[in-house]
Amino acid sequence: MTTAKEPIKVLASGDHFIAPQLFVDALKSAAPELEFDFRTQTTPWPLEPFGPVGNVKEASGTEEQLLEALGDAEIALVQMAPFTADVIREAPNLKLIGVARGGPVNVDVEAATAAGIPVTFTPGRNAAAAAEFAIGLMLAALRRIPSSDAELKKGTWRGDYYAIENAGIELDGTTVGLVGYGAIGSIVARVLRAFGSHVLVADPYTDPAKAEADGVELVALEELLRRSSVVSLHARVTPETRHMLNADNLKLLPEGAVLVNSARGELMDYGPLPEMLRTGRLGALALDVYDVEPPPADWPLRQAPNVITTPHLAGATRQTADRAAAITAAQAAAFLRGERPQFVTNPEALPGADGAGRPS
Structure with a gap:
């Protein structure tokens, strides 16, 4: 007798531009065959400016808030959350960080790579x-x-x-x-x-x-x-x-x-x-x-x-928010199916790349 597989634990960390629910809906749409256990977080950006947090820049919220929201999540879909070296070290279950930005400047990519965590990004979303x-x-x-x-x-x-x-x-x-x-x-x-x-x-x-x-x-x-x-x-x-x-x-x-x-x-x-x-x-x-x-x-x-x-508004359209969430979710869905995501900052961290990637 086989047991049902546990739902995949996902953190949807959004803000007042890309709401967490956009990530939730986009991932459900991108991978309808999978079951998910979502937890959500809303960082204060853009109502409060982003800035350096720990050893990353252009981030919003604190490391402590992120760790509390993250828990034992395996997948993180984020916009501004600060994935510093300390956060990555304290998240042993994390297998993928999907960033809804043109570059993952709010992620310590070197620390993520060392931990075997691929980091995806969303070129062209805005x-x-x-x-x-x-x-x-x-x-x-x-x-x-x-x-x-x-x-x-x-x-x-x-x-x-x-x-x-x-x-x-x-x-x-x-x-x-x-x-x-x-x-x-x-x-x-x-x-x-x-x-x-x-x-x-x-x-x-x-x-x-x-x-x-x-x-x-x-x-x-x-x-x-x-x-x-x-x-x-x-x-x-x-x-x-x-x-x-x-x-x-x-x-x-x-x-x-x-x-x-x-x-x-x-x-x-x-x-x-x-x-x-x-x-x-x-x-x-x-x-x-x-x-x-x-x-x-x-x-x-x-x-x-x-x-x-103007106050850094060039990318501020509703279509940008929808597009960013959809691209991020598509990368996560590909990863969960065992496929190679299209936009990966550190492909050497993907499973099977010289033994990299955290085990399932």
């Missing part, structure tokens, strides 16, 4: 949202939309914005440089080309044949900066890309260029920007990400002219 937002920031900066709105509400009719020396420029016929050409950058390029822009791309990992097929021009970063009236950042942060825009190369930009960053604050050195804006060397700056989030009260760019700021 690509459409972030691309649309970047285009919106460009248009807002080029056409003075936020400042015109604010001044009209105060009773000031800025007819002088129609004067030729103050008039904006169109995307049609303008050269726009994209730094990074992954899922988001490629969508931005497609939209820009529909506007009629000439698109330059700086990304050492882009296949020249793909760039040619997409109708964009692949160039070095320095050339992109020299030629672009608008520059938009879409790269990931790595040791090589940190402060890739800095005092040395920002001066290559044409006079009055517009700079947009909706990717990651660490890609730029923000120090030179206030003076560049005050002198008109930089025509406008549109930011959704910052070197410190949220920016402090004495942040120099608060007083600089022609700055548009």
Whole structure:
């Protein structure tokens, strides 16, 4: 006589963007043949900013809260929960961490790998949202939309914005440089080309044949900066890309260029920007990400002219939340069926990879 197999214990750790129930429903849909025992957790993000927790960054909640919620779970589907080295060490039953983000920055991947725990991620889950937002920031900066709105509400009719020396420029016929050409950058390029822009791309990992097929021009970063009236950042942060825009190369930009960053604050050195804006060397700056989030009260760019700021909202759409939960659940379902998940940060931790993976 055989005994019924125990339900698989799953932690669904969400927040006020990706609710835990989204993970629950997505995993049930992705693996209807399996039985699950769910426990849930809601971290405070985005009502409270994420930040470093233990030895990981961009996390929400505490290690103690996570361990209490985790219990003896085998699978964790998470958004911001802090899977530090200490948490991983205290979770001997854990076999998979599925992270609903483009990169698992809230997980100590080295500790997870050493423990035989694969860590999955969700590339492209917010690509459409972030691309649309970047285009919106460009248009807002080029056409003075936020400042015109604010001044009209105060009773000031800025007819002088129609004067030729103050008039904006169109995307049609303008050269726009994209730094990074992954899922988001490629969508931005497609939209820009529909506007009629000439698109330059700086990304050492882009296949020249793909760039040619997409109708964009692949160039070095320095050339992109020299030629672009608008520059938009879409790269990931790595040791090589940190402060890739800095005092040395920002001066290559044409006079009055517009700079947009909706990717990651660490890609730029923000120090030179206030003076560049005050002198008109930089025509406008549109930011959704910052070197410190949220920016402090004495942040120099608060007083600089022609700055548009939004609170890290580029990926904030309902479709992004649904998509992130679905992709994360699909990776977990594949793992539970003994298949290889599509997006694994540390494939060497998968079962059967040189003896890695925690036993079932």
